[in-house]
Amino acid sequence: MSDTAEMVVFWIFAVPLIAGAAGVIVARNPVNAAISLVVSFFFLAGIYILLTAHLLAFLQVLVYAGAIMVLFLFVIMLLTTKDEEYARGRVKLMQVGGAFGALGVLAVVVKAVSDLGPMPMRLVGPEFGTVKAVGRLLYTQYLLPFEATSLLLLVAIVGAVVVAKQRI
Amino acid sequence: MVPANYYLALAAVLFSIGLAGVVVKRNMLVVFMCIELMLNAANLTFLAFSRQSGNLNGHAIAFFVMAVAAAEAAVGLAIVIAVFRTRGTLNVDEVTALKN
Numbered sequence A: 001m002s003d004t005a006e007m008v009v010f011w012i013f014a015v016p017l018i019a020g021a022a023g024v025i026v027a028r029n030p031v032n033a034a035i036s037l038v039v040s041f042f043f044l045a046g047i048y049i050l051l052t053a054h055l056l057a058f059l060q061v062l063v064y065a066g067a068i069m070v071l072f073l074f075v076i077m078l079l080t081t082k083d084e085e086y087a088r089g090r091v092k093l094m095q096v097g098g099a100f101g102a103l104g105v106l107a108v109v110v111k112a113v114s115d116l117g118p119m120p121m122r123l124v125g126p127e128f129g130t131v132k133a134v135g136r137l138l139y140t141q142y143l144l145p146f147e148a149t150s151l152l153l154l155v156a157i158v159g160a161v162v163v164a165k166q167r168i
Numbered sequence B: 001m002v003p004a005n006y007y008l009a010l011a012a013v014l015f016s017i018g019l020a021g022v023v024v025k026r027n028m029l030v031v032f033m034c035i036e037l038m039l040n041a042a043n044l045t046f047l048a049f050s051r052q053s054g055n056l057n058g059h060a061i062a063f064f065v066m067a068v069a070a071a072e073a074a075v076g077l078a079i080v081i082a083v084f085r086t087r088g089t090l091n092v093d094e095v096t097a098l099k100n
Helices: A003-026 A030-050 A054-078 A084-088 A093-115 A131-140 A143-164 B004-024 B028-053 B057-087
Strands: none
Touching (some): A003 B028, A030 A054, A030 B028, A054 A131, A054 B028, A093 B004, A131 B057
16 A cells, blocks of 8 residues: 555544544533444554554454443443433533643643654564464463453453342 | 554544543543543554564553453443442542542
C-alpha cells in the first residue's frame, strides 16, 4: 500500500474512533455511552490491523466489543436508574479542574511525542503479528505469565460471583 | 508508512478522553467505561512501539493487558452491583462510606 493510501485509511479509522470515545463522555444515557464505546472499539481494531497486529485486532473485537461490552450492557440493563439526576447535577469545581487537568495531560504528551521527531516504521516480514508468531512467543518466552493469566481469570470469576451474589 | 508519531498522538487523545471521563462523569458505570478507554490507549501505544521497533514483545504485553482488563471488568461490575444493592445509587458522589 502506498503512503498516501495508508494515511487515508489511518484517518478513516482515527476520526470515528475519537468521535466514539468522545461520545462516551458526552452521552447522558449509560446505554448510549456503551454503544459509543463499542463503535470506538471496532475502529480501534481497524487501527490495529493497520499496525499489522492481526491477532490483537481479532481479540479486540472478540474480547472487548464482544465479551466485556455485553457484560457492561447486561449490568446497565440490570441496574435501571434515572439517568436524568446525573445530567441535572451541578457542575462542581473539581470536575472543571479535572477537565482542565486532562487537557494538560494531553498537551504534555502531545508535546513529548512531537519532540521525538518523525519515527518511521520499520519494514517487517509477513509473519509479524500473525496468530502463529504471537502464539509462539506466548508459549515460549511468556509461558509463565500466560498461565498466570488463566489463574487470574479464574480468581476474577470466583470473586465476581462472591461479591455479586447476595447469599451463598 | 504512517509514522509512529500519529499512533502515539492518537493514543494520547484517547487516554485524555478517558481521563476526562473518569474525573467528570458521575455515573459509576461510565467511569468504568472510561477506564477501559485508557487501557485501550495504553494498548495502542504498546502496539505502535512494537511495530516501530519490529519487536513482537509489545503484542504479548497488549494481550496480557486485555486479559487483566477482562478480569477487572468482571470484578468491578460485581462491585457496582453490590454497591447498587446496598446504597440504591450509582452516583459516585453519594457513595462516601470511606470519606470520614
